[in-house]
Amino acid sequence: MxxxxxxxxxxxxxxxxxxxxxxxxxxxxxxxxxxxxxxxxxxxxxxxxxxxxxxxxxxxxxxxxxxxxxxxxxxxxxxxxxxxxxxxxxxxxxxxxxxxxxxxxxxxxxxxxxxxxxxxxxxxxxxxxxxxxxxxKKVSADGRLLIWYCTMDMIADKPFLGYGSNGWIANYMYYQAKFFEEHPNSDYAMVADNAAYPYNEFLWIWTEYGIIGLVLVVGLIYWGIAxxxxxxxxxxxxxxxxxxxxxxxxxxxxxxxLSDTPQRMDIAAQNSFMNDPPEKALEVMEEAAKIIPTCELFCDMGDTYRKLNQYKKAEQCYQLATNMIPSRITPKYKLFVLYKDSGDSLSAVKIANEIMTMKIKIEGSHALKMKGLVRMYLLEH
Structure with missing residues (x-):
């Protein structure tokens, strides 16, 4: 009673x-x-x-x-x-x-x-x-389907032991970049973004703690319901x-x-990029890339490598950022500027044509300005 x-x-x-x-x-x-x-x-x-x-x-x-x-x-x-x-x-x-x-x-x-x-x-x-x-809300639903698909790719690589604590957020965006590198014309390009959550806690548990962790959690829930x-x-x-x-x-x-450590690391990387010398900023950003990789982080890393005249590494960062979120114009534009300034007109024209034909999720004044500069370059070449 x-x-x-x-x-x-x-x-x-x-x-x-x-x-x-x-x-x-x-x-x-x-x-x-x-x-x-x-x-x-x-x-x-x-x-x-x-x-x-x-x-x-x-x-x-x-x-x-x-x-x-x-x-x-x-x-x-x-x-x-x-x-x-x-x-x-x-x-x-x-x-x-x-x-x-x-x-x-x-x-x-x-x-x-x-x-x-x-x-x-x-x-x-x-x-x-x-x-x-x-x-x-089809766009939102498709975005989650993309996240689940890429998460399953992560699980396929480490199904038994998983990636450990915070392993999902530390690795997910690399898998999303890999997906768009392999499927450049995918319709999911317009719904991709920086992902902070897998939107399925059981996939997340499997990704981080492997099949053993998943079985334990599912078993506990089943016991509670039954x-x-x-x-x-x-x-x-x-x-x-x-x-x-x-x-x-x-x-x-x-x-x-959960702890907000990844988000705090992301903020620290942004502050370091804006305030610290390039060498110091790179140390912080490279550490952040191991914990919470994002499209913006790799754009900042590319900019920092450019300041240090390390153009090949800058190119790799911009390309990775482009693959992470294909509907973002900024990474492609930064790649275009890198090729243009380094005298690689062939690559610059190629990426310029891609920019002019790409679909952009939000075409604001900033995007229109970049497209205008690219259009002027193409008219001259």
Whole structure:
């Protein structure tokens, strides 16, 4: 009996937190409160809407679980679920929506007995919903598909032992560069960017800790979901774990608990590039490239090698940056300037033609200026 009261209290705290976060999200949506991100109107108390979506998905599953246990929702129960549902809807988090649906279906599976025909119909409806969610933000979804594909390439190279702690972020961009080097005309070029997360925590665990780490984590989660208990609230906890697991397949909840060492190293490299002598800056940037390689970092490294008259290394850095994110014009332009200034007009013309025909994700004034300078060069050659 005491355990029931304790678990009910814990679940109640989760629901109350969900109500508070949902109200904050609603107020942010209508501009009564500011969000915590310049690009998103709704973040709750989180840094962006992604984690908020996962949290509200869990809160919605818990609130549904509590009132299913009573066999009656009532006015208050309906209102609570509605508020959290609206908050989840405002996050625009597809991972959160899918996770919430999964948890609620887990709660209902012993409450509603369906014939095989209705199960087939339900499966078709869920498949349709997933397709709609994919098309809702197709560019974002394709970006994650690219990350998963390159991550699987990483796993294929070290499936058993993995790359160790922070191994994914230290190696991923090299694999993305390799992908575009091998597939220069890929449609994924327009959705590629610097990747900070694999958007699938199980692929991440496999990449860093190998198959042994993955089996241990999956086994622990399976034990938690399959564990039988006489506690009346145990089923709700299991549904919450289902919700969290599904969310982890499309987002990065584990990463919210991790150290920010790679990001701090990236900032240190940027500061060193702007303020330190070239030799010192190169030391810092080369160390950063082992921890968090990015397109911008290799552009800066290329610029630094140019200052030291090491043109071959500068070329390699610019080329690697170009392969990492093919839709960025800056690395290609830097490569063009390098060839032009070093008197390699043949290579300069070749890369200039590539710049004039390339697809650019964001064609702002900076990109237009670079294209204008390239066009003038081509007219003269």
């Amino acid at each position: 005491k355990n029931n009261k304790y678990y009910k209290y814990q679940l109640g705290i989760i629901v109350l937190s969900g109500i508070v976060e949902s109200i904050i999200a609603i107020l942010q949506r209508f501009s009564f409160l500011e969000s915590n991100h310049s690009l998103f109107s709704v973040t709750g108390t989180f840094a962006n809407p992604g984690p908020l979506g996962g949290f509200l998905a869990i809160c919605l599953v818990v609130s549904v679980g509590l009132y299913i246990g009573r066999n009656s929702f009532g006015l208050i129960g309906t209102l609570v679920c509605l508020i959290i549902f609206v908050g989840l809807l405002l996050t625009d988090s597809r991972a959160g929506w899918i996770a919430a649906m999964s948890g609620i279906l887990f709660l209902l599976k012993n409450k509603i007995h369906l014939s095989w025909k209705r199960k087939c119909m339900l499966s078709m409806v869920l498949l349709f919903v997933c397709v709609v969610m994919y098309l809702h 564990y039988k208990s006489h506690n009346r609230y145990a089923y709700t906890f299991r549904a919450t774990l289902v919700c969290f697991t599904v969310f982890a397949c499309f987002s990065y909840p584990f990463h919210l608990l």
